[in-house]
Amino acid sequence: VHGMLLTGTNLPESQQAQRMASHYSGCWSTAGVHPHDGSSWSPAVAEAIYTLAREPQVVAIGECGLDFNRNFSTPQEQEAAFSAQLALAAELSMPVFLHCRDAHDRFLALLKPWLEKIPGAVLHCFTGSRSEVQECLDLGLFIGITGWVCDERRGLELRELLPAIPAERLLLETDAPYLLPRDLKPRPASRRN
16 A cells, blocks of 8 residues: 545545645545535535645545435435536546446436546446446546455455456545445454454
């Protein structure tokens, strides 16, 4: 491991990630609003994310995107926050750290017009299908894979997709503490763990 990206998923967490990254070498952060928190997007949040994104430790806008699985924020709120963050990334010439769950077609429809205006994109925590990963690769996205791939039940389909992802476009992620393999029991934090 040569470095870590600390992901911001709302304004307070983005600020905390930036502070942590400023204290530890080999750490960088993102600034953004996760689709679950899309309802929090406002002009004040947009301005604060814009200001935070200009800090040297902040290397991408996000985690942003769409998540129609549980709709903690309405699809309309998610789309507004996602579109605004894509515009912000384009304005600042920053890459985006993306989230997509159960929203592939709408996600790509909103993302595609911005791809020529942003310097790169990582689709974090990919759990989609073979055709979806191919569409994302064709658009130039990097693909993040988490511990889900090790899950004896849920990870089988994802494991079969790995050979389709070029090594130079594959990123290994923890997404800790989420998406642990089902057969891996979480352990309390200690010096040994």
